[in-house]
Amino acid sequence: MYTDQVMDHFYHPRNLGTIEHADAVGVAGNPKCGDIMQITLRVEDGIITDAKFKVFGCGAAVATSSMATELIKGRTVEQAFTLTNDQVAQALGGLPLHKMHCSVLAEQAIKAAIGDYYVRQGILSPDEVQVYDDPHGEDTPDEEV
Numbered sequence: 001m002y003t004d005q006v007m008d009h010f011y012h013p014r015n016l017g018t019i020e021h022a023d024a025v026g027v028a029g030n031p032k033c034g035d036i037m038q039i040t041l042r043v044e045d046g047i048i049t050d051a052k053f054k055v056f057g058c059g060a061a062v063a064t065s066s067m068a069t070e071l072i073k074g075r076t077v078e079q080a081f082t083l084t085n086d087q088v089a090q091a092l093g094g095l096p097l098h099k100m101h102c103s104v105l106a107e108q109a110i111k112a113a114i115g116d117y118y119v120r121q122g123i124l125s126p127d128e129v130q131v132y133d134d135p136h137g138e139d140t141p142d143e144e145v
C-alpha cells in the first residue's frame, strides 16, 4: 500500500520538532479527520535555512510533513510557497488515493507559516493572509449555548 519512501519517512521522520524562536509558525488542520500540523521556519535573507514539524496525525501525514520540510529547506520563501501536496506525494513515490488528503496538511501549514513570516516582516497585514482550519485552535468557534 505504501512506497518504501513513505515507510522510510514514517519510521525515520526528518525535521521533527519545533524551532525555538522561529521566524515563522504555521498551523493547519484537516477538516476530513481533525488532525493538525504545526510548521516552524528559520528564514535568513529570504532563504529557509531550517524547517521543523509536529503533527497529530496518521503515518501518511508524518511522511508527507517529513518530505515537505526536506523539500523547502534551502529554497526561497517564494519557492516554498509554490510547493503543492501533489509534488510532496510524488517525491514519496506516490500515496494511496484515499490518503492524498493527508498530504494537504503539510502544504497548508507551510503556506500558513509563510503568511506568518510576511506579517512579521510587515509585507502583509494579518487580514491579507490565508487562515487554514485549526480544529483544535482559537479559530474554532465555540458552540453556542
Ligand code: FES
Residues within 6 Å of the ligand: 030, 033, 034, 035, 057, 058, 059, 060, 061, 101, 102, 105
Ligand atoms: S488521516 Fe488525518 S492526516 Fe491522515
